[in-house]
Amino acid sequence: MMTPYTLVDWVLGDGAGWIARFIGAVLVWAVPITGFVSFVGLLSIWLERKISAHIQCRLGPMEVGYHGALQTVADGVKLLAKEDLVPADADRFLFAFAPILAFAGTVVGFAVVPFGPGLIVADLDIGIFYLAAVGSLEAIGVIAAGWASNNKWSLFGSVRAATQVVSYEIPMGLAFVTIAALAGTLSMSGIVDQQQGWIANWFLFRNPFTWIAFIIYYIAALAECKRAPFDLPEAESELVSGFHTEYSGMRFAIFFLAEYAQMYVVSAVAVVLFLGGWYSGIAPLDAAVGTGVAGKLVGAGIIVTKSFLLVCVQMWLRWTLPRIRLDQMLYLCMKILMPFGMLTLVGSTMWEYYFPTPEIAKVGGGWTGNTVMTGVVVAIIGTLSLIVYVRSVIRSTPSLRAASNP
């Protein structure tokens, strides 16, 4: 029995046969999702250009369309018109197949990413698990691309991608498990449902450990998207262009699109797991819009906006931070994020055992003593970080350093 939570059920009703369901799914989902991926790509690329430009005291594209809004379309046309180059010694089949694999690996992730209440392609019972499984499919495309190019720099890029996958997947999985343990379900809509009500019900604020889980997840997500400071497989200044050195034209564009689609997927997952999904965090507002068409639209708006905010944070980080080294990435993922991930899992479950969230708070209540406790712990962590930061500033500023130890 399918859960009546998905749009196909909503449109077709419960009694439709599997052929009708299949055709319905294609029409209702595959076409719009592909369109949405393209839209996400175009919008993110434009956003990235503008954000990076304003971070770097520039204007970015200004000529094509309003503030360069159509620049990406123009670039897409340019890339389409480019010659389709395959290096002489490349593995032709794999070379052509790799971008498709990478893109498909990203797009299948959209299957479990909700766009609003009920607006989800397949509300699988194992939603997060599925996501963790297909999330690394893109890396296989990347590895294949580097291998097929028959270029040493590309090979370095693909080996780095493989190394990166094995290191970020574990902390990311631990962050998933932390939330799954709290929610008691792996289903995406099930997880979102537990975060309705006030903002305090978001899993981010559920207990102090979920804060850490969120940070761990977000760092791992940056690595999954191959974004700075984890852009090792591309590493423009080191590996020329890494795995896509030999790619040009539309094949390169597909890699590019896959990267931006991936950014959206990981951000949307962060929103679902930690930031209340399609709920606004203001209980009366959610109650007012209801669950009808208006509710779906408002929910979709909220979740897409939240996701794009996180995408913007990724861009902000990329244009601020230098790139870390391969061994440092391994160190970070294996020796810092992984132990903290374990700690988070154990801590979060124990917290939930000793200070269980009251049922009333779970289903739309208000602020609880638990929230206050979480706030206190977060404040302590924040203060400690501030102290560490101030110490590092003092250490790095000669005049202050001289003043602090005479």
Next chain:
Amino acid sequence: MNAPHIPKAFAASDVRSEEMLLNMGPQHPSTHGVFRVVIRTDGEIVIDSESHVGYLHRCFEKHCESVSFLQSVLYTDRLDYLTSMGNNLAFSLGVERLFTDLVIPERAEHIRVICAELNRIASHLLAIGTYGMDIGAITPFLYCFRDREKILSIFESICGQRLNYNYVRPGGVAYDIDDSMIAAIKDFCKYFRPKAQEYDDLLSNNDIFVRRTANVGVLSKELALSYGVTGPCLRGSGVKRDLRRDLPYSIYSRFDFEIPVGTGERGTLGDCYDRYMVRVREMIESLRIVEQAVSQIPDGPFKTDQIKGKLRPPKGESFIRVENSRGELGFYIISDGKDVAYRVKCRAPSFHNISLLTDISRGAMIADMVAIIGSLDIVMGEVDR
């Protein structure tokens, strides 16, 4: 088709199956020009490397033997094209040294110092910016270019050129500067001083940057001395040597400035971070020199009237070195009394600095290799001449 050239040091047979010969350059984003290193790697680790230079060789020394001294100044622009003022200054000083009683007017000396130091700031800005880019931070690069642009605009108003100035010439400078240019320089000094903090915030104190550069590419004092490394690379290893202080040329002895040296503050003495920090601090010291020179610039002629007609230095030999932004730039000039030099030898700092790449990159990772090349801050125009 010819078989690909494999350098002598590595015959194909002695590469074990786990190792890989990686040809970095001559076209590579981070070799700062057409520089080629053949790296023997074990995974990402550099076992050995061999540098190849010469892709940009254009017979500077031969040119100087066929064009007049004044025309040679133009060619010096193209050596270290980021510090053209310093190159002009070095060559002019070398030619002037051939004369016995040439007196350069005070105003010209001041203008020379101002231009050379502004150019040093511009050059270090580029070095810092591209170094950030090598490490993967793209934004600092544009911040540096924003400020460098202001210096280039000042140069444009002074001599009409933004990159290859041909401004400092034997006997003085090519054109006088007027009050509006002095005002622009003063404005720049006021503007730039607080900006240095921005670079510290973006790069110097960035934890990732520190971890990428500290303890990487450690250049010990002994190794630096044995290879004749000079400039920020040598000072980064903790050796307080600066020709502006040790063997003052022009009027540098009159100015008050510090010589920043590496202290190993974030890692080992002589690592990439030290070399980087020396450059950051030198910009401020150069700014101090500019401020002092601008405030005491006298009136008077901007070139000597002792040279009339064609520039014909007397027969003889001279050797001059100046502290350029990359190290000691030297010219050995032999004149046989004609208006064309008999022989000009250029002692290029980058040529020395890059020659030790093999020694300090052994055991590093490929990402470190990029960091090391960036921290040595080479300009291939000068290495290959």
Next chain:
Amino acid sequence: MTPDKVHEILKAKHAQAVSAFDPNPKHPSIKIAPEFWRVVAKTLRDDCGLDYLVSLTAVDRAAELEAIYTLEVMDGARCPIHVRVLVPRDNPLIATVEDIWRTADWHEREAWDLMGITFVGHHNLVRILCAEDWEGHPLRKDYKSPDTYHGIKNNVT
């Protein structure tokens, strides 16, 4: 280390090697006979403390080729001294000093490349600035640039 002192030490240790001395304060130079160059170089570094080879300049002196080694004390007062070694043009052989000053490695390659002085004992005396298959030594005064190079015509007259 003043030039006079260097001259004194060399005179004491290798009297027959020093063939001329010019104490000109602006441009002090000592001329060394080529057959003694290696031992003199060791003395210069070890006894005189001239541990910094600033530059190696090769000059075409018609009948002879000259290598000018500019030396200095790294950790001391700045006072470069120029050591001249002249060798006959038809057989320009100078002993290498790459193991004495490591700077000499690339500089000797450059002098070989551009001036054609052979540094005996250098471990890797190949062209450094010109292409590996380049013919001739461009900085010699009698050098004629080739008419073509790999099919590229030389338009310079």
